[in-house]
Amino acid sequence: MNAKRIVLPIPTGAGVFLAHYSARGLAGLEFPRGNQLHRPSVAPRRSLPLPVRRWHRLAVQALRRALAGKAMVDLSPLDLSAGTLFQKRVWGALRRISLGKTMTYAQVATAVWKPKAVRAVGSACGANPIPILIPCHRVLRTNGQLGGFTAGMKWKRLLLEREGVRASVG
DNA sequence: AAACGGCAAAATG
DNA sequence: CATTTTGCCGTTT
Numbered sequence: 001m002n003a004k005r006i007v008l009p010i011p012t013g014a015g016v017f018l019a020h021y022s023a024r025g026l027a028g029l030e031f032p033r034g035n036q037l038h039r040p041s042v043a044p045r046r047s048l049p050l051p052v053r054r055w056h057r058l059a060v061q062a063l064r065r066a067l068a069g070k071a072m073v074d075l076s077p078l079d080l081s082a083g084t085l086f087q088k089r090v091w092g093a094l095r096r097i098s099l100g101k102t103m104t105y106a107q108v109a110t111a112v113w114k115p116k117a118v119r120a121v122g123s124a125c126g127a128n129p130i131p132i133l134i135p136c137h138r139v140l141r142t143n144g145q146l147g148g149f150t151a152g153m154k155w156k157r158l159l160l161e162r163e164g165v166r167a168s169v170g
Numbered sequence: 171a172a173a174c175g176g177c178a179a180a181a182t183g
Numbered sequence: 184c185a186t187t188t189t190g191c192c193g194t195t196t
Contacts, residue, residue, distance in 0.1 A: 086193060105177055109192095120193040122176045127194085141177070148176025156176090 006052055010060050012067055014158075019059050020129075021052050025077030026059055028129045031151045059133075066132050069162030071099050078130060086112070090124035097138045100163050104142045126150045132159065144168040 005027060010017040015032025048056075055076035062072040080088055089112040096111075097103055103111070105125075109118045125136040131151060137159040141147040145168070149156035160167065 084194075109177090114192080116190090117192050119175070119177045119191060123174085123193065124176095126176050136176085139176080143178080146176090150176065153176095 006048065008052075008056050010056075010063055012064055014067055017063060019056060021055060022079045022081075024079035024081065026055055026075075026130060026133075027079040027082070029059075029063070029131060029133060031131070031155065062133055066135075067159075067162065069099075069159075069164065072133070075133060078134070080129065082129065083127065086114070086117075086120065087124045087127055090121055091128055091134050094125070094128070094134050094136055094139065097135055099135075100165065102138045102140050102160075102165055105139055105147065106142050108139055122148070131155075135159075138163075138165075140168075 003023060006021045008019050008021070010019055017032055018028075018030040019026060020028035020030070058074050058076040062075050065072045080091060083091065090108060093103075093108050093111045105121045106115070106118050108125075109115050109121045112121070114120070121139075125139055126148070128134050128136045131137070137149060137156045139147065146153065146156060146160075157167065
């Protein structure tokens with residue numbers, strides 16, 4: 001099914017993320033693992049396919065800007081082929097939430113024309129393979145609460161704060 | 171077929 | 184108010 005992926009580290013002020021690349025583009029982004037010393041099994045630079053190198057350069061910039069709460073300029077192609085149709089629709093909706101803005105899970109459900117699939121939207125957000133760059137953290141509960149975040153609420157809070165979003169309720 | 175969620179609205183105290 | 188049902192839906196097992 002899925003072919004081999006190239007994994008490259010993205011050092012940031014918030015830790016070392018891991019970017020996964022397929023033949024089609026950026027396919028995954030892992031949050032830094034607490035004090036884990038895992039392989040960057042990174043192939044030597046010059047053995048990397050040219051497109052991957054280019055994509056990675058873009059990804060590094062995009063992530064650093066995103067973490068700084070700044071708008072990203074360019075983004076490498078994303079490979080979201082692993083997702084279901086519904087998930088891809090949700091992720092598409094997420095990408096349309098501009099910086100500094102938020103949506104509720106219910107609003108996203110309506111945006112994908114499944115107004116009753118509110119809970120399923122939450123699951124789809126949790127299944128987002130490229131968090132931050134696909135801003136699933138910009139989705140909040142209808143009642144103003146933050147809602148959940150698979151990678152941990154610290155991240156969701158941090159990201160929203162850096163984007164200048166009012167933390168309504170904790 | 172059943173269980174499980176990053177939810178929401180209604181019911182309840 | 185805060186908490187507890189009750190309804191919903193895509194995914195996973």
